[in-house]
Amino acid sequence: MTLGSVPPKFKVDIDRYQCMDCGRCIENCSYGVYRREGNKILIESRKCTGCLRCVSMCPRDAIMLTEKPVDYRSHPLWTREAREDIIKQARSGKIILSGMGNARDLPVVYDHLLLDACQVTNPSIDPLREPMELRTYIGKKPSKLKFKKTESGDVELETKLAPNLKLNTPIMIGHMSFGAISLNAQLSMAKAVTELGTYMGTGEGGLHEALYPYQDHMIVQVASGRFGVNIDYLERGAAIEIKIGQGAKPGIGGHLPGEKVSEEVSKTRMIPVGSDAISPAPHHDIYSIEDLVQLIRSLKEATEWKKPVFVKIAAVHNVAPIAAGIARSSADAVVIDGFRGGTGAAPKVFRDNVGIPIEVAIASVDQKLREQGVRNEISIIASGGIRNSADLAKSIALGADAVNIGTAALVALGCRVCGNCYRNLCPWGIATQRPDLVSRLDPERGAVQVSNLIKGWTYELSELMGAAGINSIESLRGNRDRLRGYMLDEGMLKILDVLPAGA
Amino acid sequence: MKMVRIDARGMHYTPLNQKIRAAVADGAEEIVLDNILGQRFIGDGLRGNVRIIINGVPGGDLGMFMSGPTCIVHGNAEHAPGNTMDRGMLVIHGSAGDAVAHSMRGGKVFVKNNIGYRGGIHMKQYEVEARPILVVGGTAHSFLGEYMAGGLVLVFGIGKDKAMTDRGIGSGIHGGEIIIRGEVDDYLLGIGAKKFKFTESDLERIAPIIKSFCEQFGYDATDFLNTNYTKIGPASSRPFASKYVWE
Numbered sequence: 001m002t003l004g005s006v007p008p009k010f011k012v013d014i015d016r017y018q019c020m021d022c023g024r025c026i027e028n029c030s031y032g033v034y035r036r037e038g039n040k041i042l043i044e045s046r047k048c049t050g051c052l053r054c055v056s057m058c059p060r061d062a063i064m065l066t067e068k069p070v071d072y073r074s075h076p077l078w079t080r081e082a083r084e085d086i087i088k089q090a091r092s093g094k095i096i097l098s099g100m101g102n103a104r105d106l107p108v109v110y111d112h113l114l115l116d117a118c119q120v121t122n123p124s125i126d127p128l129r130e131p132m133e134l135r136t137y138i139g140k141k142p143s144k145l146k147f148k149k150t151e152s153g154d155v156e157l158e159t160k161l162a163p164n165l166k167l168n169t170p171i172m173i174g175h176m177s178f179g180a181i182s183l184n185a186q187l188s189m190a191k192a193v194t195e196l197g198t199y200m201g202t203g204e205g206g207l208h209e210a211l212y213p214y215q216d217h218m219i220v221q222v223a224s225g226r227f228g229v230n231i232d233y234l235e236r237g238a239a240i241e242i243k244i245g246q247g248a249k250p251g252i253g254g255h256l257p258g259e260k261v262s263e264e265v266s267k268t269r270m271i272p273v274g275s276d277a278i279s280p281a282p283h284h285d286i287y288s289i290e291d292l293v294q295l296i297r298s299l300k301e302a303t304e305w306k307k308p309v310f311v312k313i314a315a316v317h318n319v320a321p322i323a324a325g326i327a328r329s330s331a332d333a334v335v336i337d338g339f340r341g342g343t344g345a346a347p348k349v350f351r352d353n354v355g356i357p358i359e360v361a362i363a364s365v366d367q368k369l370r371e372q373g374v375r376n377e378i379s380i381i382a383s384g385g386i387r388n389s390a391d392l393a394k395s396i397a398l399g400a401d402a403v404n405i406g407t408a409a410l411v412a413l414g415c416r417v418c419g420n421c422y423r424n425l426c427p428w429g430i431a432t433q434r435p436d437l438v439s440r441l442d443p444e445r446g447a448v449q450v451s452n453l454i455k456g457w458t459y460e461l462s463e464l465m466g467a468a469g470i471n472s473i474e475s476l477r478g479n480r481d482r483l484r485g486y487m488l489d490e491g492m493l494k495i496l497d498v499l500p501a502g503a
Numbered sequence: 504m505k506m507v508r509i510d511a512r513g514m515h516y517t518p519l520n521q522k523i524r525a526a527v528a529d530g531a532e533e534i535v536l537d538n539i540l541g542q543r544f545i546g547d548g549l550r551g552n553v554r555i556i557i558n559g560v561p562g563g564d565l566g567m568f569m570s571g572p573t574c575i576v577h578g579n580a581e582h583a584p585g586n587t588m589d590r591g592m593l594v595i596h597g598s599a600g601d602a603v604a605h606s607m608r609g610g611k612v613f614v615k616n617n618i619g620y621r622g623g624i625h626m627k628q629y630e631v632e633a634r635p636i637l638v639v640g641g642t643a644h645s646f647l648g649e650y651m652a653g654g655l656v657l658v659f660g661i662g663k664d665k666a667m668t669d670r671g672i673g674s675g676i677h678g679g680e681i682i683i684r685g686e687v688d689d690y691l692l693g694i695g696a697k698k699f700k701f702t703e704s705d706l707e708r709i710a711p712i713i714k715s716f717c718e719q720f721g722y723d724a725t726d727f728l729n730t731n732y733t734k735i736g737p738a739s740s741r742p743f744a745s746k747y748v749w750e
Contacts, residue, residue: 088748098750225625226606230589231548231568258741270608270629271652276677276741280650284624285564285583285602294543294563298586301520302548302568348750422749 003091006084010048011069014041018062025054025063030425030437045069051418053427085348096349099431100419101248101342101385101407104352109359109492110391114501116482117467125466132462133472136402138239139164139308139332141376162332163308165239167402168197169458170473171392173450174337174383174404175221175241175312177203179256179265179277180344180421181410182438183210185430188446189409190214195451199238201404204254204279206268207233219310222299224253225279227269231302239332240299241310242292244283247341247358247384249350250314254279257345260424262433293329300330308332315339315361315384316354320368327369327378335404336361338384342407344431345422358384359398363496366399366478389460398496399478412453413446507531512538516562520547527553527572541581546574546591563600566593569610582619585612588635594719598641607635607654611712615720617641621649628653628679638716646671648735649693652678657712659684659727667691673735677742681735682709684727692735695742701734 012033014025019041026034026041033047034054048065055063072080085096118124125132140162148158173189180203187210193200194217201219202211206228211218220237222229234240245251256265256277266273286292296309311326312335313319319336326334338358343351362382369375382395383404395403411417414428421431429441470476484501485493493500507526511519519542526534531553536545539559546555548568557565557576565584566574573592576584582600585593585607593612601619604612607626614637622643628634635654640661648656651673658681660666666684673681674693682701692698710728717724 088750092748094748095746096750097747226587226608226627229568229587229606230608231550231570234548234568255743257744266629270633271627272629272678274740275652276743278650278652278675278677278743280625280675284621284649285586285605298544298547298564298567301517301544304524305517347747419750 003087006087007068007070007072008046008048009068010045010050011066012043012045012048012054013064013066014043015060015062015064018060020060020062022059024057024059028053028057028427030427030432030434031420049418049420050416051420051427052416095347097345097422098348098351098419099343099345099421100417102340102352103419108385109357109488109496110387110394112486112488113359113394113496113498114484114486115390115393115397115464115468116484118469122469124469125471127459127462127466130466130471132465133474134169134458134462136167136170136473137164138167138379138381138401140378143376163306164332165199165308166197167199169454169461170396170400170402171454171457172198172219172381172402172404173200173409174335174341174406175201175203175219175243176344176406176410177205177221177256178208178268179203179205179260179433181431182426182429182433182441183208183264184438184441184443184446185410185413186211187443188413188441189450190218191443191447192450192454193217195447196454198454201241202228202237204228204243205256205265206270207236208264208268212236221312222295223279224281224283225277227271227277227279230270234299234303234307237307239308239310240303241312241335242283242295242299242331243312244286244292245312245314245316245337246343247314247337247339247355248343249346250316250339250355251281252347252350253281255345257422260433265433289325289329292326296330310335310381312337314341314354315356315358317356319356319361320364323365323378323380324368324372324374327372327374331378333379333381333401334365335381335383336365337404338382340385341383342410343421358382358386359394360492360495362395362398362400363480363498367497370478389457389464392457393461393464393476394483396473396476397479397483399480401477408453409450412449413441504532505530506533506535508535508537510537511540511542511559514542516542516544520544520549523549523555527551539578543581546572560597566591579616580614585610585635585637588612589633596720601644603639604635604637604656607637609633609635611636611638611715613638613640613716613719615640618643620644621646623648623651623654623656623681625650625652626654626656626679627651636712638712640716640720642666643669645669646674646693648673648679648681648696649675651676651681651737654679655709655712656681657709657716658682659716661722672696673737675742676735676737677740678737683733683735684730685733686731687733687735695738696735697738699734699736701732705734706732 146158204223215236223243310333339355379401382400426432535556541562543562560578563581567586570589576595579597580599583602585604598616603618603622638657671693673696
């Protein structure tokens with residue numbers, strides 16, 4: 001090999017003066033950075049992924065981690081990444097796969113949007129004293145209500161209402177499958193959403209028996225591989241989501257490597273142990289918008305029109321007309337996943353280059369549906385890189401009904417976003433099926449952490465709303481007057497339909 | 504035997520399926536549907552052991568998510584009969600459209616004549632009890648058994664010089680088998696598909712399926728037992744493993 005090795009990504013050091021030689025670093029590192037030789041702990045820095053498991057478990061803070069200890073000659077165009085990708089492909093001739101979401105340093109629109117607050121006129125509301133209405137209903141809303149008078153003089157609703165999901169807070173957890181993540185990770189989140197009165201997705205990996213007690217808070221997914229899908233699965237879910245696309249890799253299918261198809265994963269997906277689980281790029285019964293209508297109706301017909309059906313698409317250039325088509329297709333909600341959405345594995349070139357930011361997708365979809373008079377026909381759920389309650393509030397002000405979080409929920413479980421999800425070695429017990437690693441994540445404690453995160457965001461959302469003099473989530477939804485753009489260009493402000501700061 | 508007759512003339516599929524469900528709940532063992540004309544989703548998500556006789560041409564997604572019943576169609580079927588079907592049987596006394604048996608996980612689909620494109624696409628199998636079987640009397644268009652992950656597709660080519668003349672057979676196949684009567688030209692095979700020797704034990708294995716098909720449509724099974732077949736399967740259970748390198 002004439003290319004030699006590339007410099008290690010991290011340098012790990014142990015402060016030998018602090019170290020008490022307890023060996024927790026050796027036990028905890030599933031990547032094999034540490035080993036004991038004689039009475040010494042030796043370090044192999046090249047194996048480090050920066051997952052920080054050892055640092056967080058070291059009782060003496062004796063471990064030091066340096067990123068990029070040896071760097072290349074700096075160059076604005078030929079970055080380290082650009083050079084290393086070329087070296088990798090010169091060696092292999094293959095497609096580069098990567099974990100987690102878009103890792104490019106592109107401007108974040110959320111960070112250029114500022115929220116409003118009341119001063120003097122329109123007093124702000126104190127959420128400690130006044131009730132704040134955060135309850136959100138996801139699903140079709142009638143354009144008008146018809147009533148009739150009964151013989152006894154009572155008034156009765158004549159309009160037939162479509163089934164809706166009732167959320168106590170406009171935060172749900174998106175679809176991460178059993179297979180991509182561990183059962184303990186799914187269980188932690190399922191317990192949390194059940195306690196809080198919100199929902200989470202199953203992903204395309206079936207519904208494990210252990211999750212049946214939480215099924216009323218689980219949205220079951222039907223993706224192009226149809227793994228784990230049967231009538232029993234469809235009936236168990238609170239709602240059904242058809243996955244067309246994903247923000248991290250729009251336009252391509254999914255692929256769970258055989259290594260992660262363990263006994264339990266195989267049972268839940270209903271495929272043989274160790275075989276690749278391939279989800280094709282398109283659904284092969286959907287080649288047009290009419291076919292999508294047919295799949296939606298087939299799911300509704302199978303479940304006797306009792307379940308809302310969502311359609312998830314990746315945010316791509318024509319997201320607004322696509323969503324408008326979906327709004328007319330009997331779907332109850334459209335889930336839009338922006339280009340910063342996470343994933344267990346995606347081709348790097350897709351992850352970093354395909355799709356558009358969720359912020360602009362929400363704005364243009366909401367705008368288009370309102371122009372066409374069909375906004376009430378469908379709810380908008382936004383996902384893909386929502387990091388905090390400010391991103392949540394801004395998403396709703398841009399026009400979303402609710403958001404899905406993914407990475408944020410995993411971080412609440414211990415994830416440090418190292419991006420090695422595909423290796424089945426996650427030392428936090430999240431993105432792995434190895435029993436010894438999975439057992440590191442206690443679902444009871446995990447549930448408390450996820451629930452705490454959602455509670456914290458919910459408190460912050462009510463504070464932000466109160467400060468803006470808004471006491472109901474409905475008055476925030478699509479209320480772009482309460483947003484201002486900061487350092488955004490005119491074209492972007494127009495798409496977002498937001499005034500510049502100061503105007 | 505409790506039999507129920509439903510006249511479906513001009514009826515939308517939702518009330519039709521409601522009537523079928525009500526009849527099944529009421530203990531019907533056979534349901535005859537007359538004047539079927541394009542109603543989609545017949546038997547969608549239906550459980551039980553009921554036998555449904557369909558007189559006419561049903562619409563798309565016949566028997567989708569179905570788990571147990573048998574549907575006998577006296578006519579042709581539209582696209583994707585047996586879509587994501589779990590258990591049960593579809594017998595079609597005619598031809599069917601595209602994506603027949605799409606993602607089917609168990610049960611049988613027998614089609615007397617021809618099927619369209621992408622037949623048996625992404626069929627999958629889990630252990631022995633959940634093994635889907637698609638049998639086609641005539642021929643199939645391109646991409647037969649594409650992305651197939653398990654189960655069996657059997658094509659007889661009755662009345663044809665060659666059972667298969669369309670390309671892309673088994674492209675991306677990573678499990679299961681496609682068995683075609685007679686010879687299959689190499690150029691018809693899709694990426695990732697490979698021919699295997701069809702052995703005596705293979706014939707022994709599929710003989711009950713051949714007999715069952717012939718019984719349904721009144722053919723003499725000996726014609727199909729004393730003949731040669733081509734077996735096509737996956738070149739690898741991990742067809743895309745060599746396409747990627749990790750970051």
